[in-house]
Amino acid sequence: MQRVIIHVDMDYFYAAIEEREDPSIRDKAVVVCMYSNRGEEGGAVSTCNYAARRAGIRAAMPCRQARSLKPDAVFLPVRKGFYEEVSKNLMAILHSYADSEEAFERTSIDEAFLDITRSCNSDFDIAREIGMRIKEEVKAQEKLTCSVGIGPNKLIAKMASSFRKPDGITIVRTEEVQDFLRPMPVGKLWGIGKVTEDKLAQMGIMTVADLEEHDIMELVRVFGKNKGTWLRHAASGIDETPVRERSASDQIGRMASLKHDTHDEQIVFSLLTELADDVMNRAQARKVGFRSVTVTVIFSNFKTSTKSRTLSHPVSDRQALHDTAREMMGQFLGETTMNFRRIGVMVGNLSEKTGQKSLFDFAE
Numbered sequence: 001m002q003r004v005i006i007h008v009d010m011d012y013f014y015a016a017i018e019e020r021e022d023p024s025i026r027d028k029a030v031v032v033c034m035y036s037n038r039g040e041e042g043g044a045v046s047t048c049n050y051a052a053r054r055a056g057i058r059a060a061m062p063c064r065q066a067r068s069l070k071p072d073a074v075f076l077p078v079r080k081g082f083y084e085e086v087s088k089n090l091m092a093i094l095h096s097y098a099d100s101e102e103a104f105e106r107t108s109i110d111e112a113f114l115d116i117t118r119s120c121n122s123d124f125d126i127a128r129e130i131g132m133r134i135k136e137e138v139k140a141q142e143k144l145t146c147s148v149g150i151g152p153n154k155l156i157a158k159m160a161s162s163f164r165k166p167d168g169i170t171i172v173r174t175e176e177v178q179d180f181l182r183p184m185p186v187g188k189l190w191g192i193g194k195v196t197e198d199k200l201a202q203m204g205i206m207t208v209a210d211l212e213e214h215d216i217m218e219l220v221r222v223f224g225k226n227k228g229t230w231l232r233h234a235a236s237g238i239d240e241t242p243v244r245e246r247s248a249s250d251q252i253g254r255m256a257s258l259k260h261d262t263h264d265e266q267i268v269f270s271l272l273t274e275l276a277d278d279v280m281n282r283a284q285a286r287k288v289g290f291r292s293v294t295v296t297v298i299f300s301n302f303k304t305s306t307k308s309r310t311l312s313h314p315v316s317d318r319q320a321l322h323d324t325a326r327e328m329m330g331q332f333l334g335e336t337t338m339n340f341r342r343i344g345v346m347v348g349n350l351s352e353k354t355g356q357k358s359l360f361d362f363a364e
């Protein structure tokens, strides 16, 4: 049966909630700021409404810079707990449109995938009707707008939802996938980060069409087997990953800011060791093994990048966690000269049972 997947992404989420709560700011530029442990000066923009975006303000920009771009904008502090409450209500609405309890996957505070294959009987016209109903219900119940993407898999649905924003709906049928993807810059492919985009540019690969036509052996040589193959599949719009509920309890992670932005290996590794130890202690306290390790870096320009390793079976091995985290962090350090601002370590795919005690066959 041809799968039909919907991706829903709320429009300028935090700022839209603030507008809803205080309609008097609706016609103004609204900037929601996250003030870090470095105080107001170190704050970064979480998000902003479209009036603020027209002034050039973007997520992750220092709030100081946003202020100089638009001094008369309304600046508000992040109210994460409140947005989480709104998110819960929204997710309940979205969940009710999925084929089943399990056919739903929340991927962030304001995004989710729904498998609606059976509900629409693989018919994209019916899928569009469902997409429209979702938008209407979200607007009626929560007074918020969202953008909806519909496609034959998660990759296409995700890219379709960002195609027309805000308040858009985009349907990409199986036979339209190629025309939809090929003209796009490779950086727009879901899952390709800045580092990969730059590497591809060096190889002369600018568009998805370039990527699809590129020698697969060279992609594998440069990126390794898994990623090289993934790149080629993504370029062809192939993605077989299922929609599945992921719970926060399926992972244990910690992030922390470096004292100063730095690219110094010793300083970065020392914080990394601390974080990994803490994660390991928590995993041991919960008596769980893990099957994946993820390392996150937020660079001084606030761009975020992650690397992951997944094992064939769960382990609970402090040394393996340290070695794997260091290896991935070493790759980050080697790939860029940009300073790091924050780093994180996370283990996932947790399970009660662990396999052998020690192993080093972390595959990419």
Ligand code: TTP
Residues within 6 Å of the ligand: 009, 010, 011, 012, 013, 014, 015, 034, 045, 046, 047, 048, 059, 060, 109, 110, 165, 166
């Ligand atoms: P996004 O969906 O990336 O952004 P958005 O909903 O604000 O805007 P868009 O209409 O383009 O989808 O992120 C969802 C929320 O997550 C966003 O409202 C605020 C928060 N967020 C941050 O706190 N920091 C960030 O760097 C980003 C990108 C988002």
Ligand code: CA
Residues within 6 Å of the ligand: 009, 010, 011, 012, 013, 110
């Ligand atoms: Ca959003």
